[in-house]
Amino acid sequence: MSDSMISRLSVSETPQPARRSTDAVYAQLKQHILDNRYPPGAQILESEIAAELDASRTPVREAFVRLQQEGLLEIVPRHGVRISALSPGDMREIYEVLMSLEPTAVELLARRRPDRAELAGLIASCDAMEAALAGAADLQAWAAADESFHLNLARLCGNKRLAGMIMQVWDQAHRARMFTLSLRPLPVQSTTEHRAVVEAILAGDVERAREIYHEHRKRGGLELTTIIERHGIQRL
Structure with missing residues (x-):
């Protein structure tokens, strides 16, 4: 086996860090909203949240749905989410x-x-x-x-x-x-x-x-x- 093949095999077998689960993303995103780190009325892109929380877009999207059901944010199609205000x-x-x-x-x-x-x-x-x-x-x-x-x-x-x-x-x-x-x-x-x-x-x-x-x-x-x-x- 050539050195280059061994090198590629070693890289492929190196454990990759696990991406964050929906529950973990949901919990951290929710806490940020509750603590006003994401203030009322703020509009945030899905990609920004994914990058900040080191997560793929799927758990971020699923967390958005749960938080919308709880009244903490509103999903804006093609524009991410808007953090709910309180009147x-x-x-x-x-x-x-x-x-x-x-x-x-x-x-x-x-x-x-x-x-x-x-x-x-x-x-x-x-x-x-x-x-x-x-x-x-x-x-x-x-x-x-x-x-x-x-x-x-x-x-x-x-x-x-x-x-x-x-x-x-x-x-x-x-x-x-x-x-x-x-x-x-x-x-x-x-x-x-x-x-x-x-x-x-x-x-x-x-x-x-x-x-x-x-x-x-x-x-x-x-x-x-x-x-x-x-x-x-x-x-x-």
């Missing part, structure tokens, strides 16, 4: 849904009478929120703890379908929450409300837990919608 009307609708779904999750959890061990994740999130606001407020740390609280609460409710619906709507609100984080008042009241919900659940006070949470969501939705009306997330 004040969108936020009102999102928080109306959350005000319906999340208090039910709180009620289901409270009715089970969980102990402190089962609620350790929620308690830790409350501790982290309070710590983030102590001294020089760390709003990014507060937001991470706040998100952990809400997603853990959904998971703990015991109804997987309800939890899935909450998480999907929560994703749609994430970009707006991050956009308004530095524009809203210091979230001291919100932190206090989180702790009060946990204490009501531990006390077995189902109605109080549900009521506190409903009012928490109502107040928060109004606050975020007002900020978006004033500043406009579309201009992000």
